Amino acid sequence: LLDPHNEYGSCFGEAVERVQLADMSLPYWFLTFEEIVETLIGDAEKFSDEVDVLRDLIPVAKQHFSKNRGGAGGARRALKRGERYSVDVPTPYLISDIMHMLDTHMGKLGAQKDMGAFKRLKARIESITQDPRFDFMFGNLTVQDNLSDVMSRLFRVPVAGKPITVIQLMGLPAEIVNVLVSVLSRLAFDLAMSSEGRVPITFVCEEAHRYVPRDGTAGFEPTKRALSRIAKEGRKYGCSLGVVSQRPGDLDPTILSQCSTLLTMRLSNDRDQSIVKSAVSDASASLLNFLPSLGARESIIFGEGVSLPSRIRLSELPADALPAAGSTAKFSEAWSEDITDNTLLDTIVNRWRVTQETEQPAAAAGEQGAPPAPPEMGAAEVAPAESNLLRRKAGFGNAPKPSLRKQPAG
Numbered sequence: 001l002l003d004p005h006n007e008y009g010s011c012f013g014e015a016v017e018r019v020q021l022a023d024m025s026l027p028y029w030f031l032t033f034e035e036i037v038e039t040l041i042g043d044a045e046k047f048s049d050e051v052d053v054l055r056d057l058i059p060v061a062k063q064h065f066s067k068n069r070g071g072a073g074g075a076r077r078a079l080k081r082g083e084r085y086s087v088d089v090p091t092p093y094l095i096s097d098i099m100h101m102l103d104t105h106m107g108k109l110g111a112q113k114d115m116g117a118f119k120r121l122k123a124r125i126e127s128i129t130q131d132p133r134f135d136f137m138f139g140n141l142t143v144q145d146n147l148s149d150v151m152s153r154l155f156r157v158p159v160a161g162k163p164i165t166v167i168q169l170m171g172l173p174a175e176i177v178n179v180l181v182s183v184l185s186r187l188a189f190d191l192a193m194s195s196e197g198r199v200p201i202t203f204v205c206e207e208a209h210r211y212v213p214r215d216g217t218a219g220f221e222p223t224k225r226a227l228s229r230i231a232k233e234g235r236k237y238g239c240s241l242g243v244v245s246q247r248p249g250d251l252d253p254t255i256l257s258q259c260s261t262l263l264t265m266r267l268s269n270d271r272d273q274s275i276v277k278s279a280v281s282d283a284s285a286s287l288l289n290f291l292p293s294l295g296a297r298e299s300i301i302f303g304e305g306v307s308l309p310s311r312i313r314l315s316e317l318p319a320d321a322l323p324a325a326g327s328t329a330k331f332s333e334a335w336s337e338d339i340t341d342n343t344l345l346d347t348i349v350n351r352w353r354v355t356q357e358t359e360q361p362a363a364a365a366g367e368q369g370a371p372p373a374p375p376e377m378g379a380a381e382v383a384p385a386e387s388n389l390l391r392r393k394a395g396f397g398n399a400p401k402p403s404l405r406k407q408p409a410g
Contacts, residue, residue, distance in 0.1 A: 178220035261305035
């Protein structure tokens, strides 16, 4: 369950595994190239030069990490097999290697005007890796191939008495939420498909119009594709999608058209009502005339989940089973009282800044101790289709073979 407002952590008692920002772990090397570009660079069209640089560096960093992890024998075996690495395959690599390669290649460039893309990319990486809000992605000092461990916690395999995972997203930067949802939905579908239906998953998106908006220019395209894939193909593999939104008119119509069962509460907006009415048959349309006048906990349900479209009243839940925002804020009561707590504003500011007691991460997440020397990018190290900006600006076609020797600290 994606929880953008941290409302559902206490609703399910002991049956829930809460994944908060402070203890979340989703390493950056899980991300596809589109997702890492969105995280580190942002507008791919505006900063196309930085995208080209990153596209060339990531495969080399992956190859370098793989060779060093296997020692001298692993390096010889990798060179003998002529291994190549894609920018999209979830293979571990070090951000520190990316940074060192940027420094090395900036030193090779003679003209200052050609260094802009390298400088901007380095500055952006330094800014992101030092931001405590990104610790869940860049904060680990070591890089390990822990894909199974992360997925075990997120998707409850084994269940261990907690079948529900609530991903609490409040406090995450807006630019990273879409990337996180893209990764989680992609992993959910791949897990269900690879398990051949043995691990059925329901992926629930609260405030779904944030991730799959109707406006084609808004949102993050990989997130839309990943959620659309679950909506279209997920039922074949045991992966279903729950879409929760107060504004169905702002949702992507492709996602809505794939919903087989709809539970509709009070809607007063004409556009939202027309969207819902377009999804039901003419015989049931008259029932939807009650949408503007539905009371608290009343709903109209139709689709495959019920035999006939029905107007129902949901059971009233006890207070400990309600979301944190289940009750409306008491405006008049709060305004009639004076605030006497002198530390209240400090508490609010600290919460706003998402301060952490742990030490700030290093400028670049890498191995403990001194990072290895960056590999030189030779003609055999970069795939022909990806050797574009770097070859033009730094002359990598004539660079020597990569050196796997580690340099001493400092």
